[in-house]
Amino acid sequence: MSAMTNLAERLGPSPAAADSVRLESVSKVYGRGGAAVTALNDVSLALASGSFTAMMGPSGSGKSTFLQCAAGLDLPTAGSVFLGETDLASLSENALSRLRRETVGFVFQSFNLVPSLTATQNITLPLRLAKRKAEKEWLGEVIERVGLTQRAKHKPGELSGGQQQRVAIARALVTRPQVIFADEPTGALDTRASREILALLREAVDSLEQTVAMVTHDPIAASYADAVVFLADGQVVDTMTEPSVARVAERMTHLED
DSSP, rough: OOOOOOOTBSSSSSEEEEEEEEEEEEEEEEGGGGEEEEEEEEEEEEETTEEEEEEEOOOTSSHHHHHHHHHSSOOOOOOEEHHHHHEGGGGGGHHHHHHHHHHHEEEEOOOOOOTSSOOHHHHHHHHHHOOOOOOHHHHHHHHHHTTOOOGTTOOOOGSSHHHHHHHHHHHTTTOOOOOEESSSSSSSSOOOHHHHHHHHHHHHHHOOOHHHEEEEEEEHHHHTSEEEEEEEETTTEEEEOOOOHHHHHHHHHHTTT
């Protein structure tokens, strides 16, 4: 498939689903003049609510910039980004920060946990920052879903890498976000822990109707998604639904064809 510009064509398991994220003709340029670098070039893409999308591409393809712009962590040079029906460009910096805190969850390669806090305290930290109380029943369900019931009072230094990433996923889920952005969430984990984390993200989509957008370089990780978006030179060059490890690996090998 060539670069996708028709927003009526949405990525996700259900064409009728509303969009959690929508990019319209988004470009991002860093620097000026001869030193300018175009990280995203006229990208239009819509991710349906309740979908799991993997973003792949070689180094410098624009996948991390896509995540930053889609999550409101960085503003595009041109074009529009919508979270739900909210145009991020219409928000003040304070309103944008509040929107990210209340409607977006993040999972990174580095777990970004506070060492002095327990697992439960790390999970509920976004709620405390937003001056919201944790819903006891929902918090308990999230902790159980990520398999941390017996580790809830442990601090990060007492947890394995896979368990720390489970805390990060629970932290992303506890606010009931509109979308979770995951940036190489299995990059620091061994094979077994990686598959457990990917299964958790898959379950969040299937059981909780969560929307997940994941940047990854790993065909195995991408195979857990509903669809894969391939980027090269700041543009969407292909998409794949129902990805398999072999198909994704083959496409990555010939990404610049």
